[in-house]
Amino acid sequence: MYGTENNRDDSERTAFRRAEKKYKLYYDYNASSKNKKKKQPKPVDLAEVLDFRSILECYHQNAVLPSGVIVLHDKFTSPVFALQNRPGFYFIPGALSIEKQCSLIRESLTDFPQPPNRTNHNALYGPIQDLFVAAKEGKLLVEDNSPITSSETYADIDHRDDKEWKFTTEKDMSLRKCRTVSASVLLRKLRWSTLGLQFDWSKRNYDVSLPHNKIPEALCELSKQLAKPALPGGVEFRPDAAIVNYFGLGDTLVATLMTWSR
Known part of the structure; x- marks a missing residue:
C-alpha cells in the first residue's frame, strides 16, 4: 500500500493501525522532477520486526530466542x-514444507474453485x-442465450442475468456477436x-442450503x-468450512477480524 503521512493523533489508533502506519511503504516526493519516474521509497526501521524464520534458525542452533x-x-x-505479551498468539515457522506448499497451490488452482464450491465469479x-484447464488451453468464456439449466442454484441466478456461459475456443466464428472473457483473465481475477x-x-453468513462438498480429507487433517x-x-478441531484467498502481484495482505467466522 502506498500513501502519504498525516498528522492524525497516534493515540487514536489501535496497536495494529499504529504498526500498519509505521511499516507502510512511503515514497519520497521531494525528489527532483527529473527523478519522479524513479522515486525512491523512504527507509523503514525494521529493528522491532519479528523474523519468524530467523527465530526458528536461532532456536535450532543454540536455543536462544529474542x-x-x-x-x-x-x-x-x-x-x-x-x-509473552500477546496471549493467544502462536506461530509455527516452517509448518509446511515446500513440497506441501506447492501441492496446496496446485489444488487451489485446479480443485478448490470447482463447483459446487463458489468463487467471486459466481455472481x-x-x-x-x-477454469484452470480452460486457461491453459487458451479458451474463452462465452455468453450463451440458451435457458439456464436446473443444475444452477437460485443463489447463482439471483445475482446475474438469465444467461449461461460456456467455454469455447477463439476459432469459433460465432463469438463475434457474443460477450466473451478469456479464461486466463478470469483465473488472474480469481480472489x-x-x-x-x-x-x-x-x-455475511454460511448458507447450509447451498450444495457443497466436504473439505478434502487431507486438508482437514x-x-x-x-x-x-x-x-x-482432549479437544479436537473439526473444520467444516474454509475460504481460500488468492493474491496477485502487488496485492497486500492485511489483518481482518471476521466476527462471523465459524
Whole structure:
C-alpha cells in the first residue's frame, strides 16, 4: 500500500493501525522532477520486526530466542512459539514444507474453485467448471442465450442475468456477436473460493442450503494438526468450512477480524 503521512493523533489508533502506519511503504516526493519516474521509497526501521524464520534458525542452533518469545511446544512437528505479551498468539515457522506448499497451490488452482464450491465469479458468470484447464488451453468464456439449466442454484441466478456461459475456443466464428472473457483473465481475477459449507457474502453468513462438498480429507487433517497447540487437551478441531484467498502481484495482505467466522 502506498500513501502519504498525516498528522492524525497516534493515540487514536489501535496497536495494529499504529504498526500498519509505521511499516507502510512511503515514497519520497521531494525528489527532483527529473527523478519522479524513479522515486525512491523512504527507509523503514525494521529493528522491532519479528523474523519468524530467523527465530526458528536461532532456536535450532543454540536455543536462544529474542526477548518476549517463548517456546510453547517443542514436541510438535515444528516448534510452536508464543509472545509473552500477546496471549493467544502462536506461530509455527516452517509448518509446511515446500513440497506441501506447492501441492496446496496446485489444488487451489485446479480443485478448490470447482463447483459446487463458489468463487467471486459466481455472481456474474455462475458456476465455472475447469477454469484452470480452460486457461491453459487458451479458451474463452462465452455468453450463451440458451435457458439456464436446473443444475444452477437460485443463489447463482439471483445475482446475474438469465444467461449461461460456456467455454469455447477463439476459432469459433460465432463469438463475434457474443460477450466473451478469456479464461486466463478470469483465473488472474480469481480472489476467493469457498470449501465445505458455502459462505453467502451478501448476508455475511454460511448458507447450509447451498450444495457443497466436504473439505478434502487431507486438508482437514492438516488443519487439525496445526490447530492442536492452541486447543485444550482432549479437544479436537473439526473444520467444516474454509475460504481460500488468492493474491496477485502487488496485492497486500492485511489483518481482518471476521466476527462471523465459524
